Amino acid sequence: MKTTLREDKHQATSQRLERNAVSLVLEHGFDAVTVDMICNASGISQRTFFNYFKTKEAAVVGAEPPTIDEGKARAFIATDGPDLLAEALQLVAASSMMLGTDEKLLTDRLRLFEKNPQLLLRQMDRMNRITAEIAELVYLRRRREAGLGADEADLREQADLLTHAVLGVLRYMAMRWIRDEGVDQVRTLAATVTLLGRTLRVI
Template identity: 35%
Template sequence: MQEELSLREQKRIETRQRIEDSATKLVDERGFSDVTVEEICENAGISRRTFFNYFDSKDSAVLGASSTLVDSDRRDYFLNTPTDSVLKLTLDLLKTHLQGHYSSDVIAERRQRIASDPAAALSAMGRHRAKAVEISRLIRQRLEAEPELRRLSECSAETEALIIGGIAREVLWLAMASPDFDSAMSIEERFDKAIELMNTFRKGS
């Protein structure tokens, strides 16, 4: 039974990577707006039903992590893990969310190029903004439950949550799109580098 589950999981991983490979290859060659889900399916040798078993949209197959950010386990972790920095906890949550979505260097390199496509960039920013709103609600909940974690006493917990969510969103975008990051770096390494660069800029401003 264990071997059967292992083989099933391996097949699932291979199918996901085949879809991502097809999606990024076609968009890298032709542009984000000129590729359809049907063409990705045909190139990957799968049905539309199979595609949507793995990805919620063309955007998520081309750009990476799905739009779903906070499942019940991550929600519980975020709300209950002891911390002295909600920003650090938020960044850790985003990094965990990205793990496993950039397993291929070739796909990572394509996504880095695709990020400069105006239509892809617009879609990515929309998805990142939606994630920021989602995480901001959680941040607000944590800040209201533990006021001692707040850093900005002059504004509401909602405003502070929006600030933290905005910072996290920009770190995520920099990690995914910066042309200065080697595509061979793991997404976790790029994420850490993005945080380092933003801290360096902040200290120098």
């Protein structure tokens, strides 16, 4: 979907604010960084800052994660692939928060989460919405595959278990990004899916 010039400018300003906020916190620590410092580094006024973010913490953690693309969600439910975990992982990574983002910003932000428990808790809270969405999509996929007469409670448990597995693999991918600087997100996702396939077949 084509964006307008205004939307592109808005996105560029938002990303500049996020990059500078994260960079300053990495350098000075979260408590020492002020909104004024972020504004000065970004070349904007406080008024403009608050048009984008309500708080300093919001700029550091980032904009709300988008929901999963509706078309990709429908395709996921309708697919009959053999590797549900890998497919769910690819859906989340491609549609929500991973692929196509600023790789340095993502890696720096992950470092911050490691060092600042309060920011990690905020990120986990933000993830609750997408976690529920993943679980519902996996449930709908499993219900379609299972057919009539399937145990609904069991299907919900399966969806919940797989969702937690996806989130765990995403954390593994995040740690790989931090450890292997310079390895792009697409390659990391592909390597993780391949590793999952080998590991699950062994198990």
